[in-house]
Structures are given as C-alpha cells and as structure tokens.
Amino acid sequence: MTEVPPTRGTYHRAVDVARFGDRVATNPQVVLTGSDALEALDKQGFWAVVMTFEGALTAVRFADVRRGEPVAPSASWTGLDDAWRSSLDADAYRASVTEIRERIAAGTVYQANLCRVLEHDLDESADLDGLDALLRKGNPAPYAGRIRVAAAGLDVVSASPERFLSRSGERLVSSPIKGTATTADRLLPKDVAENVMIVDLVRNDLSRVCHEGTVDVEALCAVEPHPGLVHLVSTVAGRLRPGVGWAGILDATFPPGSVSGAPKLSALTTIRDLESVPRGPYCGAVGWVDADRDEAELAVGIRTFWAERDAHGLRVLRFGTGAGITWGSDPDAEWAETQLKASRLVGLTASTRDGRTTGPAPTPSAGSPPPRLPVGAAPRRPR
Secondary structure (H helix, E strand, O other), rough: OOOOOOOOOOOOOOOOOEEOOOOEEEEEEEEEEHHHHHHHHOOOOOOEEEOOOOEEEEEEEEEEEEOOOOOOOOOOOOOOOOOOEEEEOHHHHHHHHHHHHHHHHHOOOOOEEEEEEEEEOOOOOHHHHHHHHHHHHHHHHHHHHHEEEEOEEEEEEEEEEEEEEEEEEEEEEEEEEEEEOOHHHOOHHHHHHHHHHHHHHHHHHHOOEOOOOOOOEEEEEEEEEOOOOOEEEEEEEEEEEOOOHHHHHHHHHOHHHHHEOOHHHHHHHHHHHOOOOOOOOOEEEEEEEEOOOOEEEEOOOOOOEEEEEEOOOOOEEEEEEEEEEEOOOOOHHHHHHHHHHHHHHHHHHHEEOOOEOOOOOOOOOOOOOOOOOOOOOOOOOOO
C-alpha cells in the first residue's frame, strides 16, 4: 500500500458533505491522509473515505451524521458534449488485450483487469451535486456515494454497484463483480470463469485477517440486474480476528481483486506496464467507516466520476471503464465491454436536470445497444 505524507486540517464549510444511501454527513472536522488516516479509522468518529487504486488514502471525519430519506441535491447541471478523451484509444486497448493474452499463455498472469480513463473539460462553475442527482435518478446503485470536501481535494460522485468491503463488528463481507453483459442470456462461460477465479482470490485475501475456517462463499455467480446491463456477483464473508485494524484489513485486501486480477501481484505489474495514466479513485475504494460502531461500507470505485485539476491547473471531469481479460478474451469484445459500462453514465452527463440533452449520447434502455462513445485519443495533457 502506497504511503502518503500525513496531513491535517480543520475545516468548516457549509458546502462540504458526504452522502451514502440514507446517511448524510456534514460539518467536517479533520482531514487525514496516509498512516494517520489508517490509525484514525480504528479510534472514533464517522469518516468518509476515498482510497485511490494506487493506494493514496484520504479520510474526512464529520461531526454530524443523520439517517433518513435522502434529499435530492438542488444544484443544476449543464450537459456535456461528446468531447471526451480516452487514455487508451480502441487500437491501443485491443493491442493491450492481445499482450495480456500472451502473458497468460506464458504463465505470468491468469487474469488482468485492463482499464482506461475518460476525461472531459469541466467549467469552474459546474457543481457535481447536479450530476449526483442525475445519477441517482437515471442510474440508481446500491453503493452510490457523494463526497465533496474542498479542502481535502475530494469531489467525487459514485454510482458503484459493487461492494468492496462491509463490516459489522467482526463480520467482514466482500461481493466481487466479474462478468458483464446486456442481458443474462448473453453471459458467457468466460464470465463465470472470471468470477470464480476472483472469488478464490478474495477468499485468500480475507483469510489473511479472518479466523481460520470462517471464510465462506455465501453466493457464487448470482445474476444481478443493473440499469442497462447485468453482472455476475459473488459474496464472500469471514469473521475478523481480534486486534486486526484497518491497516491490516486494507493491506490484505487492497486493491480489490475484481479490478486487479490474479495472481494479484502479477496482475498489478501488468496494469502498470499497459495502462498509460493512474486510475485515481476509479477502482479504488469510496465509502464510510464508523469507528464508534465498528461498521463500514466501502464500494469499489467503479461507475465513478471525479473532478480534479490536470497538469496545467485546468478543471476536468474523469471517469474510468475497463474489462477483465482472460485467455478466452476477444480484443473487440473487451473494447465493446468498456463501451457498454461507460455508455449509460457518460450519456447521463449529456443531460440537464430538466431532462434535456446537450450531447449526442442518449441513455440506453435495458437490453438496447449502447450509444457509440467517441473512441478518443490519449488525454490532451498528461497527468
């Protein structure tokens, strides 16, 4: 896990908020990163958490947390056009799929998740609360989240369908997603093989921090519908050993197996070799930890938008998409899967709060072909 130099700060901004399901947290008190953040998650308080795929952890402690029916954000959203740039274009992505298959044939890796990051210029006045409202209406997700803490540099909207880790006392649960299609009858044997492989990896990860004999696969390859597509989802659970804190849990399990590959270390090497930009919050963890109650819910940071500054200080909106590559993968099909996963949510960014569309990408209905996204070139400015 990458260390980040610890930083601290005290902030009181009315606009700062964290929303997860029916939980709304306001009045942030402290921002921690790195080892300080890990230690704090075991002590006290309610923390909003963002951990990048590269291992940079930021945790914000909020003083006020309420439960109840979520109130839709009131911010407006001006739809974006189709001028998205991609860190890997179609040819580069297909070539990388071929390279992974060659590494599988050589026995260096069994499965690797290959991702690309989309990027769009973003106006300084754009408020991601408006995009959050569009996603909650147009793409509801079980692990949706919104974190905005300006002083921490966090401006994230997630419509994640995937649980990375949930904790309730000693019980630790992970629900990896592997296998995606427009409808259940289009799922392939390759999807099942991917899922089973990652379930085995997750079992191994949890066994490092759970009581021996308590790690169990509670569901295997369940078909789960989501807007515009279906996933294969498995659930693995175990009973946490006494004295194991968040540093130990994340050291054993992060990054999530479903968005890295197997064996994990070999897959991470493959990802570093082939992906041209850091993933950031995409494929990391987004969620909350309640240290007072020994509870937590961390989503895998997929179907996630985040706003940040590029290398030239200009504001951009980013979104990641990817696919799991095995020996049975077809380069064209894997590229199409990244398009499918991105199409609905990128299509929603073209909408306004009143339902008008400013871009050409409509939101597809379940089972319909996804709108064609621009292939794009590498991002205009390197990160």
